[in-house]
Amino acid sequence: MDYYSPLARATRIAIYVLAVTVPVVIALAVVGTTPYLLDKVPERHRDTVAAIGEGAVRLSGGNGGIFRAGDARAVDTTIPGAPVPLRGEWSPRRPEDFPPPAGLVEGVDYAVETTDDGYLAHWPCEQEIPVRSFDGPPGSETDLAWAVDTLAFSSGLPLRYTGPGAPGEKEAEGAISVTYGDHPDFHGTDVAGVGGVAIWPRGLVLQGSVTLRREHISPLAGDAWTRSLTLHELMHALGVTHAVPYGPEVMAERPGHQPQVLLGYGDRFALHMVGCH
Ligand SMILES: [Zn+2]
Numbered sequence: 001m002d003y004y005s006p007l008a009r010a011t012r013i014a015i016y017v018l019a020v021t022v023p024v025v026i027a028l029a030v031v032g033t034t035p036y037l038l039d040k041v042p043e044r045h046r047d048t049v050a051a052i053g054e055g056a057v058r059l060s061g062g063n064g065g066i067f068r069a070g071d072a073r074a075v076d077t078t079i080p081g082a083p084v085p086l087r088g089e090w091s092p093r094r095p096e097d098f099p100p101p102a103g104l105v106e107g108v109d110y111a112v113e114t115t116d117d118g119y120l121a122h123w124p125c126e127q128e129i130p131v132r133s134f135d136g137p138p139g140s141e142t143d144l145a146w147a148v149d150t151l152a153f154s155s156g157l158p159l160r161y162t163g164p165g166a167p168g169e170k171e172a173e174g175a176i177s178v179t180y181g182d183h184p185d186f187h188g189t190d191v192a193g194v195g196g197v198a199i200w201p202r203g204l205v206l207q208g209s210v211t212l213r214r215e216h217i218s219p220l221a222g223d224a225w226t227r228s229l230t231l232h233e234l235m236h237a238l239g240v241t242h243a244v245p246y247g248p249e250v251m252a253e254r255p256g257h258q259p260q261v262l263l264g265y266g267d268r269f270a271l272h273m274v275g276c277h
Contacts, residue, residue, distance in 0.1 A: 090122075090123075090124035090125065090126070090204065092119050092120075092202040092203060092204075093119065093120040093122055093203060093273075094118060094119060094120065095112065095114055095118070095120050095273070098120075098269075098272070098273045100269060101269065103265070104265060104266055104269055107244075108243065108244050108247070108266075109243055109244075109247065109249065109264070109265065109266030109269070110240070110243055110249070110251065110266035110267065110269050110270040110273075111240070111241040111242055111243060111251075111270070112239055112240055112241060112270055112273050112274060113197060113199060113203075113239040113240070113241055114203070115199060115201070115202065115203050117202075119202045119203035120203050120239070120273060120274065121197055121199045121203045121205050121239035121274070122203055122204075122205055122239055122273075122274040122275075123157055123205045123208075123238065123239070123274070124204075125156070125157065125158065125275075125276035126158075127158065127174065128158045128159075128160055129157060129158055129159050129160070129174065129175060129176060129208075130160055130161075130162040130172075130174075130175045130176070131144070131148045131159055131160065131161045131162065131175070131176045131177075131178060131234075132162055132163065132164065132165030132169055132170075132172075132175060132176070132177055132178065133161075133163065133164050133165065133178045133179075133180070134164065134165055134167075134170055134177060134178065134179040134180065134181070135179060135180045135181050136164060136178075136180050137180055137214055137217055137219065138219055139217075139218065139219040139220060139221055140180060140217050140226070141163075142221035142222070143217075143218075143221055143222070143223070143226050143227050143230055144161060144178060144230055145161040146227065147227060147230040147231045147234050148160065148161040148234065149161070150231065150263070151231070151234055151235065151238065151271065154263055154267075154268055154271045154275070155238065155271040155272070155274065155275030155276065155277070156275045156276035156277035157238065157274075157275050157276050158276070159176070165177060171207070172207075173206050173207055174206060174207070175207070175208075176207075176208035176209070176210065176234070176237045177208070177209050177210065178210045178211075178212065178230075178233075178234070179209075179210065179211045179212070180211075180212050180214050180217060181211065181214060182211075182213075183211040183213075186213050191213070192212070192213050192216045192229055193210065193211060193212045193213060193216065193229050193230075193232070193233040194210070194211050194233065194236075195208070195209065195210040195211075195232070195233030195234060195235070195236030195237045196208070196209055196236050196237065197209075197236070197237055197238070197239050199239075203239075205239055208236075208237030208238065209237060210230075210233040210234055210236070210237050211233075212229060212230065212233060216229055217229075224258070224259040224261050225259045227259070227261050228250060228255065228259035228260050228261050229259075231250050231261070231263075232250050232251060235250065235251055235267070235270070235271070238271070238274050238275075239274045240267070240270040240271065240274060243264075243266050243267075247264070247266070248260065248264045248265075249263075249264035249265075249266045249267045250262075250263055250264060250267045251264075251266070251267055251270065
């Protein structure tokens, strides 16, 4: 099939315009010190989450945690006299600490996930974030690797495409899964993909998830729509939400006539907010 024949092109554009990509926050856990909600936190993270809820302190990784072993300290910047965080370590962020540069308007050119109590959702910077694919169709790997590299470069987040994941790794902590297949939001809709983050108290992100509808993935690497869709959903998995419809951003709520493959000015600022530069 010739992807560039006018007929095929029109079909693809129709799908494109109708495609609604929605962010899905796969878990919004506002737990803090509430015992009932804390029950919902995986046991191995309860200490960490409780500590964050108390305002304090030590995010230890030790064995298997996503934070590095030892005395890594997450510093609560709201506590007077607290130590200055080491560069790159996780600490809570407030969106108001990221005033947009001239010409960019929050909610128009860019938007990011925030918790109900006003913290930015963001990943830690210290440990590699593997991005694993599941059921990737032939030809999809090149574009996924391209998208991951693009976002790693632009955000400074330690993202790395590590290839197909094992079945048990789909819900892995500290990682992003990209599944090519079905999702309930695809049923009876034109949704082309979903992506989201699991957000812990104060905006800590430990898990990201993307599902891409297989019929929107070209078997030919480099397809603009495949790349745009993959970038868009992966950005949801980094905590970025929608810019206005039809705007010149990958994160536009509705895409314009041409698939946006290059990151826009608003996209790049959002990646700065959730990133590690
Ligand atoms: Zn979206």
